[in-house]
Amino acid sequence: MGRQRLEIVPIMPLTWTHAPRPARMDPAGNSTARRSDYSTVEQSNERARPPAAGRMSRSGGLDLHFRDVVCRHGRLEAVAGVDLSVGAGERIALTGTNGSGKTTLLRAVLGLHRQVDGQILVGGRGSRTAAEWAWRRRACAWIPQRPAAGRFPLLARELLASSGAPAAAGEAAGRLGVGELADRPLSSLSGGQLQRMHLARAVGCVAAGAGVLLADEPTAALDFEGQEEAAEVLTSLPVTVVVVTHDRAMAARCDRTLEMAAGRLREVR
Ligand SMILES: Nc1ncnc2c1ncn2[C@@H]1O[C@H](COP(=O)(O)OP(=O)(O)OP(=O)(O)O)[C@@H](O)[C@H]1O
Numbered sequence: 001m002g003r004q005r006l007e008i009v010p011i012m013p014l015t016w017t018h019a020p021r022p023a024r025m026d027p028a029g030n031s032t033a034r035r036s037d038y039s040t041v042e043q044s045n046e047r048a049r050p051p052a053a054g055r056m057s058r059s060g061g062l063d064l065h066f067r068d069v070v071c072r073h074g075r076l077e078a079v080a081g082v083d084l085s086v087g088a089g090e091r092i093a094l095t096g097t098n099g100s101g102k103t104t105l106l107r108a109v110l111g112l113h114r115q116v117d118g119q120i121l122v123g124g125r126g127s128r129t130a131a132e133w134a135w136r137r138r139a140c141a142w143i144p145q146r147p148a149a150g151r152f153p154l155l156a157r158e159l160l161a162s163s164g165a166p167a168a169a170g171e172a173a174g175r176l177g178v179g180e181l182a183d184r185p186l187s188s189l190s191g192g193q194l195q196r197m198h199l200a201r202a203v204g205c206v207a208a209g210a211g212v213l214l215a216d217e218p219t220a221a222l223d224f225e226g227q228e229e230a231a232e233v234l235t236s237l238p239v240t241v242v243v244v245t246h247d248r249a250m251a252a253r254c255d256r257t258l259e260m261a262a263g264r265l266r267e268v269r
C-alpha cells in the first residue's frame, strides 16, 4: 500500500509524548492478543516508542546498510549476497521479477525472516540482542505485501493505534479515505481499504519516531487515484524509504531504483 503530503510531526528521540497503550501488534500490524490465532504472527511488537540513540539525520531518517546479506528458505538461497547502503532520508524503489527475493530481504531487516547471514545495520545498529531487535522494530515502519486481516474481529482503530501515534494514524486514514471505517473489523475491509489502513498505520509509526519505512508493494491493491495518493504520502514522509514496487510512478518519485533478480541486486537508476 499511498497518500498526499501529510502534516507529520517528526518525533525525534527526546520529543516523545506518551500515547494510550495500543493493542499489541507485530510489525505487520497483526494483533498478538491471541497469538495462536495467527499463522502470520512472527514477532510481537512493543508499544511504539521513539528509536533511541540511532543515527537519525537532521532531516529525519536513519541510514541503512546491508553487507553481504544472504537469506535462505531452507535450501533455497532467496537473497544472494546483497550489499547496499541507503543514506538517511533517501528513497529507494526496489523492483524485480516475482520470486527474486525482495520481500525476503525486507523481512530480514525486521527479523521476520531469520535465516540470514551477513550484516544489516539500521542507524548504525545491528541486531544481536533482544533489545536491539526491539529497537529495530520501533525504528522501522512496515507495510506488508499481504496484510493479514486476522481471524478475530480486530478493529481498524486498533490497527491504527498500534502505530504508537493513534491521532496521526487516524488523520492519515481520513486523508486516505478510510477514516470512517475505523470502527469496522479489519476482516470486513476490502483489499484496497485494508492496504490504505496499513499505509495510515505506517504514517503513525513515523509520527511515533520510526526513521525508516519499509513498504512492500504498498499500492498493489489500490485504484489509480489511490496509487497517486499513496506515492505522494510515502515519498513525502521525512524518513528513509525502501519501497518494493512495480509502479513506475512510484519509482519515479524515488531517488534511486534498484532491481533484484535471482536474489541479486543491481542499480538501474
Ligand atoms: N516461506 C517460504 N518458504 C519457502 N520458500 C519461500 C518462502 N517465502 C518465499 N520463498 C521463496 O523465496 C524466493 C523469494 O521470495 P520473495 O517472496 O522474497 O520474492 P519477491 O521478490 O518478493 O516476489 P514477488 O514479486 O512475487 O512478491 C521465492 O523463490 C519464493 O518461492
Ligand SMILES: [Mg+2]
Residues within 6 Å of the ligand: 102, 103, 104, 145, 216
Ligand atoms: Mg514480494
